[in-house]
Amino acid sequence: MSKLRVAVLGAKGRIGSEAVRAVEAAEDMELVAALGRGDDLETLAVSGAQVAVELTTPDSVMDNLGYCVRHGIHAVVGTTGWTEDRLTQLKGWLADSPETGVLIAPNFSIGAVLTMKFAQIAAPWFESVEVVELHHPNKVDAPSGTATRTAQLIAEARAEAGLPAAPDATATALDGARGASVDGVPVHAIRLRGLLAHQEVLLGGEGETLTIRHDSLHHRSFMPGILLAARRVVHAPGLTFGLEHFLDLSAN
Numbered sequence: 001m002s003k004l005r006v007a008v009l010g011a012k013g014r015i016g017s018e019a020v021r022a023v024e025a026a027e028d029m030e031l032v033a034a035l036g037r038g039d040d041l042e043t044l045a046v047s048g049a050q051v052a053v054e055l056t057t058p059d060s061v062m063d064n065l066g067y068c069v070r071h072g073i074h075a076v077v078g079t080t081g082w083t084e085d086r087l088t089q090l091k092g093w094l095a096d097s098p099e100t101g102v103l104i105a106p107n108f109s110i111g112a113v114l115t116m117k118f119a120q121i122a123a124p125w126f127e128s129v130e131v132v133e134l135h136h137p138n139k140v141d142a143p144s145g146t147a148t149r150t151a152q153l154i155a156e157a158r159a160e161a162g163l164p165a166a167p168d169a170t171a172t173a174l175d176g177a178r179g180a181s182v183d184g185v186p187v188h189a190i191r192l193r194g195l196l197a198h199q200e201v202l203l204g205g206e207g208e209t210l211t212i213r214h215d216s217l218h219h220r221s222f223m224p225g226i227l228l229a230a231r232r233v234v235h236a237p238g239l240t241f242g243l244e245h246f247l248d249l250s251a252n
Ligand SMILES: NC(=O)c1ccc[n+]([C@@H]2O[C@H](COP(=O)([O-])OP(=O)(O)OC[C@H]3O[C@@H](n4cnc5c(N)ncnc54)[C@H](O)[C@@H]3O)[C@@H](O)[C@H]2O)c1
Pocket: 009, 010, 011, 012, 013, 014, 015, 016, 035, 036, 037, 038, 039, 055, 056, 057, 058, 060, 064, 077, 078, 079, 080, 081, 105, 106, 107, 108, 109, 145, 222
């Protein structure tokens, strides 16, 4: 059987360099290109890449995806910084290239995907909820893409259940003391040397609290999700947002 031809963009970065090793080690894949900042995107077409794994920076991702979609190269995207405007632009490009698939995953680690799912399930049952994300201090965006997505899913679940805003009597606060509000859910971002990527979802009701915590301790935690996504995205035209759509998360 022919191998899946995979390229990595951001190949010298923290997660990109790990992805290069993971693709090289995968028996059903061939690493056909490994691009860093300033490298010629034409390499992707010339190398015959079927899937580009995009792990660069929020200022580079749109140009890279524009190229991939124009050339019918499927993409698996871990880069953060997604806004409604960016998603609308990407969907427009995909409409002109209907056989191309793009998977955007706020987080590729299975534990983080499950954290989001568990938080979504728990959200309607608790009065209070806050999200704390903790990352290495070289991270350029805050809050993390994972925390933003987690808060959006929680807010949707609370709205569907008809829950009012969480109780909060704060009358005076220093700017930032109550975190950033993502759809009404407070999100707090910690940056600390020694950390990689961690998240806590804190839920509270009368007389009880529930804490859902996930820790990525090594960039290897993201690799099974990236490889799975690369295998699946070639069969999933259009935009898929969230790795959970490529996993069967239904409980037996
Ligand atoms: N979804 C996930 O599971 C997940 C996990 C970890 C990191 N991330 C995200 O991935 C991105 C990269 O994270 P990182 O920690 O590896 O950052 P990093 O700064 O270590 O790596 C980014 C790399 O991309 C390169 N780059 C920038 N523009 C480029 C371009 N146009 N073409 C090719 N390469 C380019 C940079 O030179 C750098 O080497 C961030 O947005 C981060 O939040 C996502």
